[in-house]
Amino acid sequence: MTLKASKNRWRANKLSNLGSSIFQEVAGWKAEAAAGGLDLIDLGIGSPDRGPSSEIRRVLSEAVFKEDSYSYPSSEGGLAFRSKAADWMNYRFGVEVDPEKEILTLMGSQDGLAHLALAVCNPGDVAIVPDPGYPIYSGALAIADVTPWPLPLKAENGFLPDLSSIPEEVLERAAFILLNFPGNPVSVRADFPFFERLIGFARRWNLLVVHDLAYSEMGFDGYRPISILQVPGARETAVEFHSFSKSFNMAGCRIGFLTGNAEAVGALRSLKGNIDYGVFEPVQEAAIAALEQAMGADAGEGVGPLYERRRDAFIGALRGEGWDVPKPAATMFVWAPLPVAAAAGGLDSRRFARELLLETGVAVIPGDAFGAEGRDFVRIALVEEEERLAEAARRIGRFLRAKGLAE
Structure with missing residues (x-):
């Protein structure tokens, strides 16, 4: 033996x-x-360091007393939440997405970032990630046996990536390119022409663009971050992560969503349908309240x-x-x-x-x-x-x- x-x-x-x-x-x-x-x-x-608004807390507190709140939630998220997220995407960015096929509820955007490579890549693939970049970007690739290719973000380039610096042999093997604007740790702002170039670049190389927009509501000096899905045709080759943690002070609630390309969203939906049961229903109700408040007359300054x-x-x-x-x-x-x-x-x-x-x-x-x-x-x-x-x-x-x- x-x-x-x-x-x-x-x-x-x-x-x-x-x-x-x-x-x-x-x-x-x-x-x-x-x-x-x-x-x-x-x-x-x-x-x-602050909590969500009193209205969001009220909705959450009432929802936890509902007798039917304690069954298994849907792994893809309730249609009510996904529909409201689609409404918000249209309200905030002028982007229309299908809540049934193009939105997936997540236990925070990090949940999706951690699992996306497992869903859309094969072992041995390459993924292009920013350097510096949030640690889960590369960490998720290690779990999926995907090779990271760090794309330098340098001060002399305004911390924007030089797409022309990526070798062709990398692009030929790459499954996706992940970027985030405004970013963490570098709070770079990307304009619409940059996103247009990025989408065109991705189409030429058959790349999925993964855009992490966790800080969509934290622009300064009159700047409002934009969605990559605002680029015409972006849904053919891009997905985008959204988070309630920073935008609505709901970090502990663990809720966010992925939206964009239906095939990539569906791949992550298939994976998560086998490994978890989704987000607690009262948290989804609280997130709906957050989006309704953001779109309402009493939205406040955010x-x-x-x-x-x-x-x-x-x-x-x-x-x-x-x-x-x-x-x-x-x-x-x-x-x-x-x-x-x-x-x-x-x-x-x-x-x-x-x-x-x-x-x-x-x-x-x-x-x-x-x-x-x-x-x-x-x-x-x-x-x-x-x-x-x-x-x-x-x-x-x-x-x-x-x-x-x-x-």
């Missing part, structure tokens, strides 16, 4: 390609800082102006402390280049973030967690009120001066 090797007996080899979760690593640093008595200001994870005010206050305070950080055009994140002197002093993004946290109590995310192109940056989430952001800026200023890094 042949004995099985005991090394990594209960752990799949592919998990080694995921890398360590930076958020778990930073959580360890936070515990260390808290144990040292520091008051923590957590600007690391992009989790909204989340964008809040984060724009926070951005202005925080960036102004940082500049006053000697760190000249560019203003993001959108999202809840600041993509901050390390001071020039940091490299000379041997501080890469990970060491900078760790020392900042352990010495000041301010948590940020090292940029190298998002890819090789992020090694000289840190990501800072605007998830505290302005007073706490001002305090964070003061602590960062003291840290920079102590390290000789103030500009």
